[in-house]
Amino acid sequence: MVLIRACPILPSSDFETTKKFYSDLGFEFGSEYLEEGYLILHRDKIELHFFKSPQHVAETSDHGVFVRVDDASVLSNEYKALNLPVEGIPRFTEAENKPWGICELAVIDTDGNLIRVGHIMDT
Structure with missing residues (x-):
């Protein structure tokens, strides 16, 4: 059997800012490739990859990922x-039960990337 995992690739306008923000969320440094402009962070079995995008505008970002948790x-x-802001960028929205059967929270990072995290609710 082959193990298949997805590792989303998101823009980062500044790797140091990205590392700090995600460190607060419990992510650890994986690796960084300065010449290639590439950063990898991880928490448990989740890897988030970032590409360097100095011109990226957080307010117009349309990047995101859904992470399934227990x-x-x-x-x-x-x-x-963590007392993250609840408005603006970055921001955090607490977990709530959605009508489509998922309990999910949302985090918008410093680059406007949307990270939804959720689990399927018992029916």
């Missing part, structure tokens, strides 16, 4: 304790 509420409580 319990979005637990992660939501962890992120809530």
